[in-house]
Amino acid sequence: MSAQTTVLSGGPDLAADLHIPAGARGLVVFAHGSGSSRRSPRNIEVARTLHYAGLGTLLFDLLTAAEERRDSVDASLRFDIPFLTERLTAVVDEVRSRKDTAALPVGLFGASTGAAAALGAAAARPESVSSVVSRGGRPDLAPDLEGVRAPTLMLVGSRDPQVIDLNQQAAARLSAEHELYIVEGATHLFEEPGTLDIVAERAAAWFIRTMPARAH
16 A cells, blocks of 8 residues: 555544545445554455456545544544544545545545444545445444435344344434345454454445445
8 A cells, every 4th residue: 555644634644545446437435443453463454355346446544643642542532433423524525635536436444433434434425435344333423313325235244232232222213225134143343254354345335335426
């Protein structure tokens, strides 16, 4: 992946890794979960599968280095869903305005609390976000589930019963096209052999099916 810094208009510089395959049919922006970063090995593995499917990816740090230090002390930001949603929405605005990404349909892939931020950003920017995938996420924490218009796939491990219940509650509030898929044998982090492969394959298929044709 090519390293870069994502500079938000009027906001902070965020470390990011952007990869756009030749002829990419869309761009998936990753929102990592609480206590994680753009270097999440699970998200990187999913991103590789998306590349093979012809999708670009942007993995970035939701928090600056200073914010990470503060959060490591009091965990005040990793569960601040309105803050994370605002930050992710600003990144969506940026990729829609950049010359190298403006023509690409945008999907969001969120894990844990990042899934709530992804759905919040989708509700805030219905004209910009085409599709959402949640991995072991907390969509129930999203600020405006009823306002989400993007097709949404929720992936949860069968051995993660509490999160299954929370995702079922969120699904009941979604009016947009949605699917809750249970990955058999998986716990919350999808560490069991083959389970993350299923996540990646399902995510790629969902984005390809629900994203519109690339703008020219």
